[in-house]
Amino acid sequence: MRNRAAWAIWWGLAWITPAMADETLVIYCSEHTPPKHYAEAGVAKGYAVEAARMVALEAGYVPKVVALPWLRAIRESASGSGIITSFSRTTERDRAFLYTDLLLEDAVVLVQAESRPFPVRSLADLSGRRIGTTRGARYSPELNAALPKMVINEDGSPPLRLQMLVAGRLEGALFAGGAPAVAYSAREAGVAMSALRIVSPPLGVDPNFLGVPKAMPQAAAVKARLDAALARLRKNGRLARLLEQAGLTAPSARASASVTVPATLP
Structure with a gap:
């Protein structure tokens, strides 16, 4: 048994x-x-x-x-x-x-202040610009290669990034996730989407x-x-x-x- x-x-x-x-x-x-x-x-x-x-x-x-x-x-x-x-x-x-x-895969977009836009025809146009991004973030190979030529400000808060952008402390802000990511962070930051400009087309696909x-x-x-x-x-x-x-x-x-x-x- x-x-x-x-x-x-x-x-x-x-x-x-x-x-x-x-x-x-x-x-x-x-x-x-x-x-x-x-x-x-x-x-x-x-x-x-x-x-x-x-x-x-x-x-x-x-x-x-x-x-x-x-x-x-x-x-x-x-x-x-x-x-x-x-x-x-x-x-x-x-x-x-x-x-x-x-x-x-998702789109990586550049966000500008609507009151201070500048033309972006290629990644080279971002050289020397003050650009905000997530601390430790990496994107497509082409965008990664261009990052060292920018004046990068890394942060741990996308809403803060948008607040710095509209305050004039940044010239641009990178967001992975396209327009939905920007809209979500804008709501969190209390920033109207009308105060922002999402550059088209996206800078790349991540x-x-x-x-x-x-x-x-x-x-x-x-x-x-x-x-x-x-x-x-x-x-x-x-x-x-x-x-x-x-x-x-x-x-x-x-x-x-x-x-x-x-x-x-x-």
């Missing part, structure tokens, strides 16, 4: 695969980049958070999202304690991270991945599970529907290796 009971227990456990086990996966995000990823009353929100959560669940993990100031989120993730969402590639980050296939730290145990296996989950979500359309609700176009399937990597920024 004992042998039969033991066999029954073993047989039941044999059907539990790693994807079915309660494996917690910590996902780091920014606490101050709405509506992409942010914290509200201590709860992580945003479309980059929901996309990462969806992928983790599809991969069989139990996601635990932690919102922190962006630079701290990068440092915590790099230590191996969790992955990070909405992550752009740079050669500097390549030393510490693997990247999943493409998660999402490809975002899930970053898997090389210091994480079995990092390559974690990346493989997440990539397989991404492929299934692309095929069944669930990720596309989530991104479309946020006003984004779902990216085509592309491996991170196909993306041009920019030089390390100072």
Whole structure:
């Protein structure tokens, strides 16, 4: 009888695969980049958070999202304690991270004060200009290469960035997420959209991945599970529907290796 009971227990456990086990996966995000990823009353929100959560669940993990100031989120993730969402590639980050296939893309726009516009025909027109951006943020390879030629003011608050812009302390402000990100921050800042000008076309498209730290145990296996989950979500359309609700176009399937990597920024 004992042998039969033991066999029954073993047989039941044999059907539990790693994807079915309660494996917690910590996902780091920014606490101050709405509506992409942010914290509200201590709860992580945003479309980059929901996309990462969806992928983790599809991969069989139990996601635990932690919102922190962006630079701290990068440092915590790099230590191996969790992955990070909405992550752009740079050669500097390549030393510490693997990247999943493409998660999402969104537009990077330049915002000017309506009362002080200036022509922008190329990134070269921003050289020497006082431009505000999120502390630690990186964008497309072309925009990343142009950043050192600007006078960059990094901050931890997009609404503050807009307040500095309309006050004349900045000549321009960068926002990933396009017009919806600008409108959200304008509401938070108490700045009327009529006081702002969003330069068209966008400065570029920011490809975002899930970053898997090389210091994480079995990092390559974690990346493989997440990539397989991404492929299934692309095929069944669930990720596309989530991104479309946020006003984004779902990216085509592309491996991170196909993306041009920019030089390390100072």
